[in-house]
Amino acid sequence: MSTVFASRPVRATIALGLLAYLLWLSNPSEVGRALAGARLWPVALAVGLTFFDRALMAYRWLALLGPLPPGTRPPLLTVMRIFFVSTFVGTFLPASVGGDAVRAYALSGHRVPLSLSVASVVMDRALGTAAILTLGLGAMLLAPSLEIPGLVPVFVAGALLSVALAVLVFSARAADLLTHAAGRLPFPRAAGLFNRLLDAVREYRYHHRALGTVLAASIGVQVLRVLQAYCLGIALGVTAPLWSYFLAIPLVLLVMLLPITINGLGTSQAAFLWCFGALGVGRADAFALSVLFVALGVVGNLPGGLLYATGGLPRHAS
Numbered sequence: 001m002s003t004v005f006a007s008r009p010v011r012a013t014i015a016l017g018l019l020a021y022l023l024w025l026s027n028p029s030e031v032g033r034a035l036a037g038a039r040l041w042p043v044a045l046a047v048g049l050t051f052f053d054r055a056l057m058a059y060r061w062l063a064l065l066g067p068l069p070p071g072t073r074p075p076l077l078t079v080m081r082i083f084f085v086s087t088f089v090g091t092f093l094p095a096s097v098g099g100d101a102v103r104a105y106a107l108s109g110h111r112v113p114l115s116l117s118v119a120s121v122v123m124d125r126a127l128g129t130a131a132i133l134t135l136g137l138g139a140m141l142l143a144p145s146l147e148i149p150g151l152v153p154v155f156v157a158g159a160l161l162s163v164a165l166a167v168l169v170f171s172a173r174a175a176d177l178l179t180h181a182a183g184r185l186p187f188p189r190a191a192g193l194f195n196r197l198l199d200a201v202r203e204y205r206y207h208h209r210a211l212g213t214v215l216a217a218s219i220g221v222q223v224l225r226v227l228q229a230y231c232l233g234i235a236l237g238v239t240a241p242l243w244s245y246f247l248a249i250p251l252v253l254l255v256m257l258l259p260i261t262i263n264g265l266g267t268s269q270a271a272f273l274w275c276f277g278a279l280g281v282g283r284a285d286a287f288a289l290s291v292l293f294v295a296l297g298v299v300g301n302l303p304g305g306l307l308y309a310t311g312g313l314p315r316h317a318s
Contacts, residue, residue: 088302
């Protein structure tokens with residue numbers, strides 16, 4: 001635990017340093033003018049879309065909890081509170097990993113075995129990433145004239161990882177090989193925990209309908225995020241076409257998943273400058289767009305903040 005807390009100042013320092021450098025690179029006065037001149041109605045529309053995507057994210061986790069054995073499923077209100085509060089708490093933790101860890105731990109305190117709790121979060125994150133890749137690859141096929149340096153290797157690497165996970169879930173031979181490899185490690189307890197998690201993840205191979213539902217919902221979430229960014233671009237006067245957002249935002253989202261900084265600060269700005277700069281958007285506008293996009297995520301987490309302020313996470317079942 002002390003290691004986690006020790007790493008937080010390091011991540012915060014990296015985030016602030018990267019943010020300051022990219023702001024300097026983008027000309028702070030021009031960024032300020034872009035933000036000050038943002039039109040309000042597209043921003044309001046983006047905020048509305050954010051609450052839709054949070055509802056869809058909650059729904060897909062509920063779908064993944066459906067296959068839990070009878071007697072281990074917490075009440076609906078408990079699950080919803082865990083989801084929204086953990087999303088809010090994740091705002092102050094390393095991108096993606098922090099909120100996921102809080103969600104898995106909190107759920108495990110309500111008669112859900114830890115391995116099943118972690119498996120539901122792992123599959124939620126994996127299917128969400130697969131949806132990002134699906135959207136990005138689809139945009140590449142439909143808009144081949146739009147080019148972003150490094151786009152193809154990132155998407156191909158992500159696709160290979162998604163395929164590897166699918167093989168692990170559905171192939172008994174692949175799972176046996178990995179279990180055998182884990183058993184040869186000099187850490188029997190860790191190997192036992194890993195094998196229980198692997199068994200829990202592989203239980204989803206019997207629930208094709210739930211996996212299909214979650215993948216479809218995840219694609220819906222990513223489409224909403226692209227539309228949010230497009231609305232914010234309209235607010236700033238960015239003239240890039242909609243299809244360019246379908247190409248750039250999936251790549252931005254993949255970068256934001258990296259647990260390098262707190263809440264993706266710094267890395268998200270770098271990703272926006274990288275992607276939108278390649279599409280002809282000026283640095284100041286790209287930086288301003290990244291600020292609004294990250295702020296939009298914080299706004300979407302505010303319902304969880306209200307729940308946290310009025311009771312925090314649900315108490316563990318005794």
